[in-house]
Amino acid sequence: MKVVVVGTGYVGLVTGACLSEVGIDVTCIDVNVQKIENLKKGILPIYEPGLDGLVERNTKKNRLKFSTDIGQTIIGADVVFIAVGTPPGEDGSADLQYVIQVADTVGKNMTDYLVVVTKSTVPVGTAAKVKSAIAAALAARSASIEFDVASNPEFLKEGAAIDDFLKPDRIVIGVESERAKSTLRKLYDPFVLNGHPIYFMDIPSAEMTKYAANAMLATKISFMNDIANLCDLVGANVNEVRKGIGSDARIGTKFIYPGIGYGGSCFPKDVKALVKTGEQNSYKLRILSAVDEVNNDQKMVLVNKINKHFNSDISGKIFAIWGLAFKPNTDDMREAPALVIIEALLKGGAKVKAYDPVSMKEAKHMLSPEVELCEEPMAATIGADALLLVTEWAEFRLPDWNHVKSNMAGHVVFDGRNIYNAEEMIQRGFDYYCIGMR
Numbered sequence: 030m031k032v033v034v035v036g037t038g039y040v041g042l043v044t045g046a047c048l049s050e051v052g053i054d055v056t057c058i059d060v061n062v063q064k065i066e067n068l069k070k071g072i073l074p075i076y077e078p079g080l081d082g083l084v085e086r087n088t089k090k091n092r093l094k095f096s097t098d099i100g101q102t103i104i105g106a107d108v109v110f111i112a113v114g115t116p117p118g119e120d121g122s123a124d125l126q127y128v129i130q131v132a133d134t135v136g137k138n139m140t141d142y143l144v145v146v147t148k149s150t151v152p153v154g155t156a157a158k159v160k161s162a163i164a165a166a167l168a169a170r171s172a173s174i175e176f177d178v179a180s181n182p183e184f185l186k187e188g189a190a191i192d193d194f195l196k197p198d199r200i201v202i203g204v205e206s207e208r209a210k211s212t213l214r215k216l217y218d219p220f221v222l223n224g225h226p227i228y229f230m231d232i233p234s235a236e237m238t239k240y241a242a243n244a245m246l247a248t249k250i251s252f253m254n255d256i257a258n259l260c261d262l263v264g265a266n267v268n269e270v271r272k273g274i275g276s277d278a279r280i281g282t283k284f285i286y287p288g289i290g291y292g293g294s295c296f297p298k299d300v301k302a303l304v305k306t307g308e309q310n311s312y313k314l315r316i317l318s319a320v321d322e323v324n325n326d327q328k329m330v331l332v333n334k335i336n337k338h339f340n341s342d343i344s345g346k347i348f349a350i351w352g353l354a355f356k357p358n359t360d361d362m363r364e365a366p367a368l369v370i371i372e373a374l375l376k377g378g379a380k381v382k383a384y385d386p387v388s389m390k391e392a393k394h395m396l397s398p399e400v401e402l403c404e405e406p407m408a409a410t411i412g413a414d415a416l417l418l419v420t421e422w423a424e425f426r427l428p429d430w431n432h433v434k435s436n437m438a439g440h441v442v443f444d445g446r447n448i449y450n451a452e453e454m455i456q457r458g459f460d461y462y463c464i465g466m467r
Protein backbone atom coordinates (compact mmCIF):
# COMPACT_ATOMS: atom_id res chain seq x y z
CA MET A 30 0.00 0.00 0.00
CA LYS A 31 1.22 3.49 -0.85
CA VAL A 32 0.44 6.39 1.47
CA VAL A 33 1.10 10.11 1.21
CA VAL A 34 1.06 12.22 4.39
CA VAL A 35 0.67 15.93 3.74
CA GLY A 36 2.00 18.12 6.56
CA THR A 37 5.18 16.87 8.24
CA GLY A 38 4.75 18.27 11.77
CA TYR A 39 4.22 16.50 15.09
CA VAL A 40 1.33 14.45 13.71
CA GLY A 41 2.38 14.02 10.07
CA LEU A 42 5.93 12.92 10.81
CA VAL A 43 4.89 10.49 13.56
CA THR A 44 2.11 9.09 11.35
CA GLY A 45 4.48 8.68 8.39
CA ALA A 46 7.24 7.09 10.48
CA CYS A 47 4.88 4.67 12.27
CA LEU A 48 3.07 3.59 9.08
CA SER A 49 6.43 2.95 7.38
CA GLU A 50 7.53 0.91 10.41
CA VAL A 51 4.91 -1.75 9.61
CA GLY A 52 6.05 -1.91 5.99
CA ILE A 53 3.84 0.65 4.28
CA ASP A 54 5.40 2.79 1.55
CA VAL A 55 5.07 6.37 2.86
CA THR A 56 6.03 9.78 1.52
CA CYS A 57 5.76 12.77 3.84
CA ILE A 58 5.10 16.09 2.10
CA ASP A 59 5.53 19.61 3.40
CA VAL A 60 5.55 23.12 1.95
CA ASN A 61 8.46 23.98 4.24
CA VAL A 62 11.42 23.27 1.94
CA GLN A 63 14.01 23.57 4.73
CA LYS A 64 12.13 21.01 6.85
CA ILE A 65 12.07 18.50 3.99
CA GLU A 66 15.73 19.08 3.04
CA ASN A 67 16.73 18.55 6.68
CA LEU A 68 14.64 15.37 6.97
CA LYS A 69 16.35 14.00 3.85
CA LYS A 70 19.64 14.48 5.74
CA GLY A 71 18.22 12.84 8.86
CA ILE A 72 17.72 16.11 10.79
CA LEU A 73 14.38 16.09 12.62
CA PRO A 74 12.32 19.28 13.02
CA ILE A 75 10.98 18.31 16.46
CA TYR A 76 11.98 16.53 19.63
CA GLU A 77 9.91 13.40 20.15
CA PRO A 78 11.37 10.43 22.06
CA GLY A 79 12.08 7.47 19.74
CA LEU A 80 11.23 9.29 16.53
CA ASP A 81 14.81 9.72 15.30
CA GLY A 82 15.48 5.96 15.32
CA LEU A 83 12.21 5.21 13.55
CA VAL A 84 12.86 7.80 10.85
CA GLU A 85 16.45 6.68 10.33
CA ARG A 86 15.56 2.98 10.09
CA ASN A 87 12.69 3.42 7.66
CA THR A 88 14.43 6.03 5.51
CA LYS A 89 17.35 3.60 5.08
CA LYS A 90 14.92 0.87 4.02
CA ASN A 91 13.43 3.37 1.52
CA ARG A 92 9.94 2.88 3.00
CA LEU A 93 9.87 6.46 4.28
CA LYS A 94 10.57 9.32 1.89
CA PHE A 95 10.27 13.09 2.04
CA SER A 96 9.25 15.50 -0.67
CA THR A 97 7.79 18.93 -1.39
CA ASP A 98 6.25 17.71 -4.65
CA ILE A 99 2.76 16.39 -4.05
CA GLY A 100 2.06 16.13 -7.82
CA GLN A 101 4.70 13.46 -8.42
CA THR A 102 4.11 11.66 -5.12
CA ILE A 103 0.39 11.24 -5.44
CA ILE A 104 0.68 9.08 -8.57
CA GLY A 105 -0.13 5.49 -7.59
CA ALA A 106 -1.04 6.39 -3.99
CA ASP A 107 -3.92 4.60 -2.25
CA VAL A 108 -4.41 6.96 0.67
CA VAL A 109 -3.59 10.62 1.30
CA PHE A 110 -3.59 11.85 4.90
CA ILE A 111 -4.09 15.56 5.50
CA ALA A 112 -2.09 16.36 8.66
CA VAL A 113 -1.55 20.11 8.36
CA GLY A 114 -2.18 22.59 11.16
CA THR A 115 -5.64 23.88 12.09
CA PRO A 116 -4.67 26.83 14.29
CA PRO A 117 -7.25 29.02 15.99
CA GLY A 118 -8.57 31.84 13.83
CA GLU A 119 -9.20 35.34 15.24
CA ASP A 120 -12.56 34.30 16.73
CA GLY A 121 -11.30 30.98 18.14
CA SER A 122 -12.77 28.77 15.42
CA ALA A 123 -10.44 26.36 13.62
CA ASP A 124 -8.68 27.93 10.64
CA LEU A 125 -9.17 25.45 7.80
CA GLN A 126 -7.23 27.28 5.09
CA TYR A 127 -4.31 24.80 5.06
CA VAL A 128 -6.61 21.78 4.98
CA ILE A 129 -8.55 23.20 2.03
CA GLN A 130 -5.33 24.18 0.23
CA VAL A 131 -4.20 20.56 0.44
CA ALA A 132 -7.59 19.31 -0.81
CA ASP A 133 -7.33 21.66 -3.79
CA THR A 134 -3.78 20.46 -4.57
CA VAL A 135 -4.92 16.84 -4.35
CA GLY A 136 -7.77 17.54 -6.79
CA LYS A 137 -5.39 19.26 -9.19
CA ASN A 138 -2.88 16.38 -9.17
CA MET A 139 -4.64 13.07 -8.56
CA THR A 140 -4.65 10.54 -11.40
CA ASP A 141 -6.54 7.57 -9.93
CA TYR A 142 -8.94 6.50 -7.15
CA LEU A 143 -7.82 7.78 -3.75
CA VAL A 144 -9.04 7.86 -0.18
CA VAL A 145 -8.39 11.36 1.19
CA VAL A 146 -8.33 11.29 4.98
CA THR A 147 -8.41 14.26 7.35
CA LYS A 148 -6.11 13.46 10.26
CA SER A 149 -5.89 17.08 11.38
CA THR A 150 -8.33 18.04 14.13
CA VAL A 151 -11.21 19.60 12.22
CA PRO A 152 -14.81 20.63 13.01
CA VAL A 153 -17.81 18.67 11.84
CA GLY A 154 -18.42 19.38 8.17
CA THR A 155 -14.75 19.68 7.18
CA ALA A 156 -14.54 16.37 5.30
CA ALA A 157 -17.53 17.58 3.29
CA LYS A 158 -15.61 20.80 2.49
CA VAL A 159 -12.56 18.73 1.51
CA LYS A 160 -14.78 16.67 -0.78
CA SER A 161 -16.17 19.82 -2.45
CA ALA A 162 -12.70 21.34 -2.90
CA ILE A 163 -11.38 18.17 -4.56
CA ALA A 164 -14.48 17.88 -6.76
CA ALA A 165 -14.12 21.55 -7.80
CA ALA A 166 -10.44 21.08 -8.72
CA LEU A 167 -11.26 17.94 -10.71
CA ALA A 168 -14.13 19.69 -12.51
CA ALA A 169 -11.86 22.65 -13.37
CA ARG A 170 -9.62 20.32 -15.36
CA SER A 171 -12.57 18.28 -16.69
CA ALA A 172 -11.29 15.17 -14.95
CA SER A 173 -13.60 12.41 -13.84
CA ILE A 174 -11.75 10.44 -11.19
CA GLU A 175 -13.44 8.64 -8.30
CA PHE A 176 -12.35 9.38 -4.74
CA ASP A 177 -13.57 9.01 -1.17
CA VAL A 178 -13.08 11.23 1.84
CA ALA A 179 -12.73 9.92 5.39
CA SER A 180 -12.04 11.27 8.87
CA ASN A 181 -9.39 9.66 11.05
CA PRO A 182 -8.67 11.93 14.01
CA GLU A 183 -5.37 11.44 15.79
CA PHE A 184 -5.18 10.90 19.57
CA LEU A 185 -1.42 10.82 20.12
CA LYS A 186 0.15 12.78 22.98
CA GLU A 187 3.39 14.64 22.41
CA GLY A 188 6.23 13.02 24.33
CA ALA A 189 4.56 9.59 24.03
CA ALA A 190 3.55 9.89 20.39
CA ILE A 191 5.23 6.76 19.00
CA ASP A 192 3.72 4.46 21.59
CA ASP A 193 0.31 6.11 21.25
CA PHE A 194 0.39 5.61 17.48
CA LEU A 195 1.81 2.08 17.44
CA LYS A 196 -0.39 0.86 20.31
CA PRO A 197 -3.51 3.03 20.21
CA ASP A 198 -6.35 2.67 22.73
CA ARG A 199 -8.63 2.86 19.73
CA ILE A 200 -8.70 4.01 16.14
CA VAL A 201 -11.64 6.15 15.06
CA ILE A 202 -12.53 6.25 11.38
CA GLY A 203 -15.43 8.06 9.78
CA VAL A 204 -16.32 6.78 6.32
CA GLU A 205 -19.14 7.00 3.83
CA SER A 206 -18.23 4.13 1.49
CA GLU A 207 -17.41 0.42 1.84
CA ARG A 208 -14.41 0.93 -0.45
CA ALA A 209 -12.83 3.53 1.85
CA LYS A 210 -13.66 1.38 4.89
CA SER A 211 -11.89 -1.68 3.52
CA THR A 212 -8.82 0.34 2.40
CA LEU A 213 -8.45 1.91 5.85
CA ARG A 214 -9.10 -1.35 7.68
CA LYS A 215 -6.26 -2.95 5.69
CA LEU A 216 -4.00 0.00 6.50
CA TYR A 217 -4.69 -0.07 10.24
CA ASP A 218 -4.94 -3.84 10.82
CA PRO A 219 -1.26 -4.09 11.91
CA PHE A 220 -1.91 -1.57 14.70
CA VAL A 221 -4.78 -3.37 16.39
CA LEU A 222 -3.24 -6.81 16.79
CA ASN A 223 -3.37 -6.34 20.58
CA GLY A 224 -7.15 -6.28 20.49
CA HIS A 225 -7.81 -2.56 20.67
CA PRO A 226 -10.73 -1.67 18.45
CA ILE A 227 -11.18 0.24 15.24
CA TYR A 228 -14.46 2.15 15.49
CA PHE A 229 -15.94 2.81 12.07
CA MET A 230 -18.65 5.46 12.15
CA ASP A 231 -20.16 8.21 10.06
CA ILE A 232 -17.84 11.12 9.26
CA PRO A 233 -19.47 13.85 11.41
CA SER A 234 -19.34 11.56 14.48
CA ALA A 235 -15.64 10.86 13.90
CA GLU A 236 -14.92 14.59 13.58
CA MET A 237 -16.86 15.31 16.78
CA THR A 238 -15.22 12.41 18.69
CA LYS A 239 -11.85 14.16 18.55
CA TYR A 240 -13.15 17.42 20.00
CA ALA A 241 -15.25 15.63 22.60
CA ALA A 242 -12.21 13.62 23.78
CA ASN A 243 -10.00 16.68 24.18
CA ALA A 244 -12.81 18.70 25.73
CA MET A 245 -13.47 15.97 28.32
CA LEU A 246 -9.77 15.74 29.25
CA ALA A 247 -9.45 19.53 29.49
CA THR A 248 -12.59 19.58 31.67
CA LYS A 249 -11.05 17.10 34.11
CA ILE A 250 -7.97 19.30 34.43
CA SER A 251 -9.85 22.59 34.89
CA PHE A 252 -12.22 20.93 37.36
CA MET A 253 -9.26 19.73 39.39
CA ASN A 254 -7.54 23.12 39.21
CA ASP A 255 -10.71 24.73 40.55
CA ILE A 256 -10.80 22.21 43.41
CA ALA A 257 -7.09 22.80 44.07
CA ASN A 258 -7.61 26.55 44.38
CA LEU A 259 -10.43 25.94 46.84
CA CYS A 260 -8.25 23.48 48.81
CA ASP A 261 -5.70 26.25 49.08
CA LEU A 262 -8.29 28.56 50.64
CA VAL A 263 -9.88 26.12 53.06
CA GLY A 264 -6.76 24.29 54.19
CA ALA A 265 -7.27 20.95 52.42
CA ASN A 266 -4.52 19.15 50.52
CA VAL A 267 -5.37 18.54 46.86
CA ASN A 268 -2.85 15.70 46.56
CA GLU A 269 -4.83 13.75 49.14
CA VAL A 270 -8.12 14.74 47.53
CA ARG A 271 -6.80 13.63 44.12
CA LYS A 272 -5.90 10.17 45.47
CA GLY A 273 -9.19 9.99 47.29
CA ILE A 274 -11.32 10.64 44.22
CA GLY A 275 -9.05 8.96 41.65
CA SER A 276 -9.39 5.57 43.30
CA ASP A 277 -13.06 5.61 42.30
CA ALA A 278 -12.83 3.87 38.93
CA ARG A 279 -15.71 5.94 37.64
CA ILE A 280 -13.52 9.01 38.05
CA GLY A 281 -10.12 7.44 37.34
CA THR A 282 -6.58 8.48 38.26
CA LYS A 283 -5.60 10.11 34.96
CA PHE A 284 -5.79 13.79 34.01
CA ILE A 285 -6.72 14.96 37.49
CA TYR A 286 -3.33 16.44 38.35
CA PRO A 287 -3.68 20.11 39.25
CA GLY A 288 -1.05 22.53 38.03
CA ILE A 289 -0.60 25.80 36.23
CA GLY A 290 -3.14 25.14 33.52
CA TYR A 291 -3.13 22.99 30.41
CA GLY A 292 -1.12 24.17 27.43
CA GLY A 293 0.06 22.79 24.12
CA SER A 294 -1.23 23.01 20.60
CA CYS A 295 -4.40 21.01 21.25
CA PHE A 296 -6.49 21.51 24.40
CA PRO A 297 -6.52 25.34 24.39
CA LYS A 298 -7.41 25.66 20.71
CA ASP A 299 -9.76 22.67 20.57
CA VAL A 300 -11.82 23.77 23.58
CA LYS A 301 -12.16 27.24 22.02
CA ALA A 302 -13.05 25.78 18.59
CA LEU A 303 -15.76 23.56 20.09
CA VAL A 304 -17.27 26.49 21.98
CA LYS A 305 -17.29 28.34 18.65
CA THR A 306 -19.00 25.43 16.89
CA GLY A 307 -21.64 25.59 19.63
CA GLU A 308 -22.12 29.33 19.06
CA GLN A 309 -22.39 28.82 15.30
CA ASN A 310 -25.23 26.43 16.03
CA SER A 311 -26.91 28.73 18.56
CA TYR A 312 -25.88 26.48 21.45
CA LYS A 313 -23.85 27.75 24.38
CA LEU A 314 -21.41 25.14 25.68
CA ARG A 315 -21.40 26.60 29.21
CA ILE A 316 -19.17 23.99 30.82
CA LEU A 317 -16.48 24.36 28.16
CA SER A 318 -16.55 28.16 28.33
CA ALA A 319 -15.85 27.81 32.05
CA VAL A 320 -13.12 25.22 31.40
CA ASP A 321 -11.35 27.74 29.17
CA GLU A 322 -11.84 30.57 31.67
CA VAL A 323 -10.49 28.53 34.59
CA ASN A 324 -7.49 27.55 32.50
CA ASN A 325 -6.62 31.13 31.57
CA ASP A 326 -6.75 32.14 35.23
CA GLN A 327 -4.77 29.07 36.31
CA LYS A 328 -1.77 30.15 34.24
CA MET A 329 -1.51 33.13 36.65
CA VAL A 330 -1.79 31.14 39.90
CA LEU A 331 1.99 31.03 40.52
CA VAL A 332 2.33 34.70 39.61
CA ASN A 333 -0.37 35.58 42.15
CA LYS A 334 1.47 33.58 44.82
CA ILE A 335 4.72 35.31 43.85
CA ASN A 336 3.13 38.74 44.14
CA LYS A 337 1.71 37.86 47.54
CA HIS A 338 5.09 36.61 48.79
CA PHE A 339 6.96 39.69 47.54
CA ASN A 340 4.21 42.15 48.59
CA SER A 341 3.52 42.97 44.93
CA ASP A 342 7.02 44.31 44.43
CA ILE A 343 9.02 42.08 42.10
CA SER A 344 10.84 44.89 40.33
CA GLY A 345 14.54 44.06 40.07
CA LYS A 346 14.05 40.57 41.55
CA ILE A 347 15.62 37.60 39.75
CA PHE A 348 13.50 34.54 38.96
CA ALA A 349 14.96 31.18 37.93
CA ILE A 350 12.60 29.17 35.71
CA TRP A 351 12.97 25.41 35.37
CA GLY A 352 11.04 24.15 32.34
CA LEU A 353 9.63 26.03 29.36
CA ALA A 354 7.91 23.34 27.26
CA PHE A 355 4.16 22.96 27.86
CA LYS A 356 4.88 19.55 29.37
CA PRO A 357 7.88 17.19 29.74
CA ASN A 358 9.37 15.16 26.87
CA THR A 359 8.58 17.66 24.16
CA ASP A 360 10.19 20.82 22.80
CA ASP A 361 6.74 22.27 22.01
CA MET A 362 6.12 25.64 23.67
CA ARG A 363 2.80 26.43 21.99
CA GLU A 364 0.43 27.85 24.65
CA ALA A 365 2.92 26.89 27.37
CA PRO A 366 2.10 28.34 30.81
CA ALA A 367 5.77 29.45 30.93
CA LEU A 368 5.00 32.09 28.28
CA VAL A 369 2.28 33.72 30.39
CA ILE A 370 4.29 33.50 33.62
CA ILE A 371 7.45 34.95 32.11
CA GLU A 372 5.54 37.79 30.45
CA ALA A 373 3.93 38.71 33.79
CA LEU A 374 7.29 38.65 35.61
CA LEU A 375 8.95 40.85 32.99
CA LYS A 376 5.99 43.22 33.10
CA GLY A 377 6.51 43.56 36.86
CA GLY A 378 10.12 44.62 36.22
CA ALA A 379 11.70 41.31 37.24
CA LYS A 380 14.65 39.59 35.60
CA VAL A 381 14.19 36.01 34.32
CA LYS A 382 16.80 33.27 33.92
CA ALA A 383 15.39 30.15 32.27
CA TYR A 384 16.38 26.60 31.44
CA ASP A 385 14.64 23.73 29.64
CA PRO A 386 16.24 20.40 28.66
CA VAL A 387 15.10 20.51 25.00
CA SER A 388 13.16 23.73 24.29
CA MET A 389 16.03 26.21 24.26
CA LYS A 390 15.99 26.57 20.45
CA GLU A 391 12.24 27.13 20.53
CA ALA A 392 12.64 29.51 23.48
CA LYS A 393 15.04 31.72 21.51
CA HIS A 394 12.34 32.79 19.13
CA MET A 395 9.33 32.57 21.46
CA LEU A 396 10.66 34.50 24.45
CA SER A 397 11.66 38.12 24.84
CA PRO A 398 15.43 38.67 24.36
CA GLU A 399 15.38 40.07 27.93
CA VAL A 400 15.12 36.49 29.22
CA GLU A 401 18.52 35.00 30.00
CA LEU A 402 18.61 31.47 28.61
CA CYS A 403 20.87 29.20 30.68
CA GLU A 404 22.62 26.06 29.50
CA GLU A 405 21.98 24.06 32.62
CA PRO A 406 19.52 24.21 35.55
CA MET A 407 21.99 25.29 38.24
CA ALA A 408 23.17 28.26 36.17
CA ALA A 409 19.61 29.63 36.24
CA THR A 410 19.58 29.63 40.04
CA ILE A 411 22.70 31.79 40.49
CA GLY A 412 21.67 35.00 42.25
CA ALA A 413 17.95 34.14 41.99
CA ASP A 414 15.48 35.48 44.55
CA ALA A 415 13.07 32.65 43.74
CA LEU A 416 12.97 29.39 41.79
CA LEU A 417 9.90 28.45 39.73
CA LEU A 418 9.30 24.83 38.73
CA VAL A 419 7.18 25.23 35.59
CA THR A 420 7.58 21.93 33.67
CA GLU A 421 8.02 18.67 35.57
CA TRP A 422 10.95 17.21 33.59
CA ALA A 423 12.48 14.17 35.34
CA GLU A 424 15.83 15.96 35.72
CA PHE A 425 14.24 18.53 38.07
CA ARG A 426 12.90 15.94 40.50
CA LEU A 427 15.96 15.38 42.69
CA PRO A 428 18.20 18.43 42.43
CA ASP A 429 21.11 19.03 44.78
CA TRP A 430 19.20 21.40 47.08
CA ASN A 431 22.31 22.47 48.96
CA HIS A 432 23.81 23.61 45.68
CA VAL A 433 20.56 25.36 44.70
CA LYS A 434 20.41 27.09 48.09
CA SER A 435 24.00 28.29 47.97
CA ASN A 436 23.44 29.64 44.44
CA MET A 437 20.29 31.57 45.31
CA ALA A 438 20.04 35.02 46.85
CA GLY A 439 16.60 34.28 48.33
CA HIS A 440 15.31 30.90 49.43
CA VAL A 441 11.85 30.47 48.01
CA VAL A 442 10.52 27.84 45.60
CA PHE A 443 7.24 28.08 43.65
CA ASP A 444 6.31 24.59 42.43
CA GLY A 445 3.73 24.74 39.64
CA ARG A 446 3.46 20.96 39.32
CA ASN A 447 3.49 19.79 42.94
CA ILE A 448 6.54 17.60 42.44
CA TYR A 449 8.36 18.42 45.68
CA ASN A 450 7.45 17.48 49.22
CA ALA A 451 6.33 20.52 51.22
CA GLU A 452 7.69 19.32 54.59
CA GLU A 453 11.07 18.39 53.12
CA MET A 454 11.36 21.75 51.38
CA ILE A 455 10.67 23.59 54.61
CA GLN A 456 13.22 21.40 56.44
CA ARG A 457 15.76 22.32 53.76
CA GLY A 458 15.17 25.96 54.64
CA PHE A 459 13.04 27.07 51.73
CA ASP A 460 9.77 28.97 51.69
CA TYR A 461 7.71 26.62 49.55
CA TYR A 462 4.56 27.27 47.56
CA CYS A 463 2.69 24.78 45.38
CA ILE A 464 -0.81 24.30 43.96
CA GLY A 465 -3.78 23.39 46.13
CA MET A 466 -2.20 23.05 49.55
CA ARG A 467 -0.76 25.40 52.13
Ligand SMILES: NC(=O)c1ccc[n+]([C@@H]2O[C@H](COP(=O)([O-])OP(=O)(O)OC[C@H]3O[C@@H](n4cnc5c(N)ncnc54)[C@H](O)[C@@H]3O)[C@@H](O)[C@H]2O)c1
Nearest residue numbers: 036037038039040059060061113114115127149150183187
Ligand atom coordinates in the same frame (compact mmCIF):
# COMPACT_ATOMS: atom_id res chain seq x y z
N1 LIG B 1 0.49 18.01 18.03
C1 LIG B 1 -0.28 17.05 18.52
O1 LIG B 1 0.02 16.45 19.55
C2 LIG B 1 -1.56 16.66 17.83
C3 LIG B 1 -2.20 15.47 18.19
C4 LIG B 1 -3.40 15.12 17.55
C5 LIG B 1 -3.93 15.94 16.58
N2 LIG B 1 -3.28 17.10 16.24
C6 LIG B 1 -3.84 17.89 15.14
O2 LIG B 1 -3.08 17.58 13.96
C7 LIG B 1 -2.94 18.73 13.13
C8 LIG B 1 -1.46 19.01 12.90
O3 LIG B 1 -0.87 19.36 14.14
P1 LIG B 1 0.72 19.41 14.32
O4 LIG B 1 0.96 19.69 15.75
O5 LIG B 1 1.34 18.21 13.68
O6 LIG B 1 1.06 20.72 13.44
P2 LIG B 1 2.49 21.27 13.01
O7 LIG B 1 2.36 22.74 12.98
O8 LIG B 1 3.57 20.63 13.82
O9 LIG B 1 2.67 20.72 11.51
C9 LIG B 1 1.89 21.12 10.43
C10 LIG B 1 2.75 21.04 9.16
O10 LIG B 1 1.92 21.25 8.02
C11 LIG B 1 2.70 21.95 7.05
N3 LIG B 1 1.81 22.54 6.03
C12 LIG B 1 0.98 23.61 6.13
N4 LIG B 1 0.32 23.80 4.97
C13 LIG B 1 0.71 22.83 4.13
C14 LIG B 1 0.39 22.48 2.80
N5 LIG B 1 -0.50 23.18 2.09
N6 LIG B 1 0.99 21.41 2.23
C15 LIG B 1 1.90 20.69 2.92
N7 LIG B 1 2.25 20.97 4.19
C16 LIG B 1 1.67 22.02 4.79
C17 LIG B 1 3.47 22.97 7.89
O11 LIG B 1 4.60 23.47 7.18
C18 LIG B 1 3.86 22.11 9.10
O12 LIG B 1 5.11 21.48 8.92
C19 LIG B 1 -3.71 19.85 13.86
O13 LIG B 1 -5.02 19.87 13.36
C20 LIG B 1 -3.70 19.40 15.30
O14 LIG B 1 -4.80 19.91 16.03
C21 LIG B 1 -2.11 17.47 16.83
Ligand SMILES: O=c1ccn([C@@H]2O[C@H](COP(=O)(O)OP(=O)(O)O[C@H]3O[C@H](CO)[C@@H](O)[C@H](O)[C@H]3O)[C@@H](O)[C@H]2O)c(=O)[nH]1
Nearest residue numbers: 183184185186187250284285286288291292293295355356
Ligand atom coordinates in the same frame (compact mmCIF):
# COMPACT_ATOMS: atom_id res chain seq x y z
O1 LIG C 1 -3.52 15.65 34.92
C1 LIG C 1 -3.08 16.43 34.06
C2 LIG C 1 -2.75 16.02 32.76
C3 LIG C 1 -2.29 16.97 31.85
N1 LIG C 1 -2.16 18.28 32.22
C4 LIG C 1 -1.72 19.28 31.23
O2 LIG C 1 -2.51 19.13 30.06
C5 LIG C 1 -1.78 19.53 28.92
C6 LIG C 1 -1.90 18.50 27.80
O3 LIG C 1 -1.21 17.33 28.17
P1 LIG C 1 -1.26 15.99 27.29
O4 LIG C 1 -2.65 15.64 27.04
O5 LIG C 1 -0.40 14.99 27.92
O6 LIG C 1 -0.52 16.50 25.96
P2 LIG C 1 -0.94 16.75 24.44
O7 LIG C 1 0.23 16.32 23.63
O8 LIG C 1 -1.44 18.14 24.32
O9 LIG C 1 -2.13 15.71 24.10
C7 LIG C 1 -3.50 16.06 24.10
O10 LIG C 1 -3.87 16.69 22.89
C8 LIG C 1 -3.60 15.89 21.71
C9 LIG C 1 -3.90 16.76 20.52
O11 LIG C 1 -5.23 16.80 20.17
C10 LIG C 1 -4.44 14.63 21.77
O12 LIG C 1 -4.19 13.86 20.61
C11 LIG C 1 -4.08 13.86 23.03
O13 LIG C 1 -4.91 12.68 23.12
C12 LIG C 1 -4.31 14.76 24.24
O14 LIG C 1 -3.93 14.09 25.44
C13 LIG C 1 -0.35 19.78 29.41
O15 LIG C 1 -0.16 21.17 29.55
C14 LIG C 1 -0.28 19.09 30.76
O16 LIG C 1 0.63 19.70 31.64
C15 LIG C 1 -2.48 18.68 33.51
O17 LIG C 1 -2.37 19.86 33.86
N2 LIG C 1 -2.94 17.74 34.40
